[in-house]
Amino acid sequence: MKSGKRVQKDGRIIRKTTIENYLALKRNLTNFSKEKGIVLRIRDYEQLRTIRARKTERNYWKRFCFSFTEYLYYKCNLYDNYVGTQMKLLRAFFNYQNNEMDPSPGHYYKRFYVTSEETPVLVLIPERLNFLIYNKEFENSLPKRLRVMKDIFVFGCITALRFGDLMKANRTNIEYINKNVYLCTTSQKTNHRARVYLPDFAKEILLKYKRRKLTLFPPISNVNFNIAIKKIALLAGWTEEIEVTRSKRGKHFEKFKDDKKTYYRFCDLIASHSMRRTAITTLLRMGMNETNVRIISGHKANSTSFYRYVNYSDGFLDEELEKAYARIAAKDCSHIAAAFANKTSLQK
Secondary structure (H helix, E strand, C coil), rough: CCCCCCCCCCCCEEEEHHHHHHHHHHHHHHHHHHHHHHCCCCHHHHHHCHHHHHHHHHHHHHHHHHHHHHHHHHHHCCHHHHHHHHHHHHHHHHHHHHHCCCCCCCCCCHHHHCCCCCCCCCCCCHHHHHHHHHHHHHHHHHHHHHHHHHHHHHHHHCCCCHHHHHCCCCCHHEEEEECEEEEECCCCCCCEEEECCHHHHHHHHHCCCCCCCCCCCCCHHHHHHHHHHHHHHHHHHHHEEECCCEEEEEEEEECCCCCCCCCHHHHHCCCCCHHHHHHHHHHCCCCHHHHHEEEEEEEECCCHHHHHHHHCCCHHHHHHHHHHHHHHCCCCCCCHHHHHHHHHHHHC
C-alpha cells in the first residue's frame, strides 16, 4: 500500500490513516503470536486435497479467530468496535491474498465475524453553542491560547468539517460572492467537495486570524486540541455526569473514569469530533432538510453513519415530550377517542 501497488477499487491510493490501521493490526498479531508462543501460517488451499485436511484447516482458523479476539478483549482490554475493525482489516488482507497473491488461503477467513457497538454521540445543545459564540465575558476570562481553541471549535461546529480538513484549510478555501462568504473544502477522507455559507460570527473569527498565510488557524495536534476543549468545557461548568457503557461480544459493561468508579463528566468526553456531530445535529434541529445537511456533511443517501450523527439531544426530546404531554393535558386526543370508539363498535 505504501508503494502504491495496492490501491482502492476506484484507483485512488490508500490513505495514510488506513495504512496506520494495518500497521496496528500487524503489531497486535505479532504480540499475540509472542504471547501464545505460536507461529501463524497460511497453507495453500489448492494443496489441501482431502476432506480431513480441509476440516483441519477450517478448525485452525476457527480457533485462531476465537483466541485472537479473546486476546484483544481481555489481555488488551479492547471493545467491540476496535476488535471488529481489526477483524475487518484481517478479512481484507486475506481477500487480497486470495485474489492477488500465492498461496491462496481459501475462504475460511469469511467466517471471521466483525463485531460493532453503538457508542453515544456527544454534541452541544444549541444553548451551549450560543454561549460559546456570544458570551464575551466567558471568552475574555479564558487564557489567550484557550480563546484560540474556542474559536476553532466554534468554527468547526458550524462548518461540519472533520478536524484534519479544518486545520488544513487556508485562505484559498474562502470564496466571496457579493457580500456572502463561503468556505469551500475537499474532504481528504471521501474526496467530497463542500461549500458552506459562513454567518457573521464565523466571519468575525476569520478576521482575528487574517494575518495567517498558510492556514486559517494556528496549527495544533488533535491530542492537544482535545485537551484544550476539555478545559474550556470544564471552565464553562459543563460537568454533569454521563453514564458510559461499552460492549465486549455484545455484553455491555459500565465504564468509569477511575478505579473508584467515578462517572465521566460531559467535559471529560467532549472531543474534536463533537464539532462535526454538533454541526449536523444543530442543522437538523433547526429544521434543515436531511438532504441538504448530507450535502454539507458529505454523507451519501441512506448512509448508516449519517444517522449516528443525528443525535436528538435530551433537550430536544424534552421539548417533544412536553408537546405530547400538553396535548394530553388539553385533552386534545379526540382522534384517539374516535378510533377507540370505532374499534369498540366493530367488535360488538
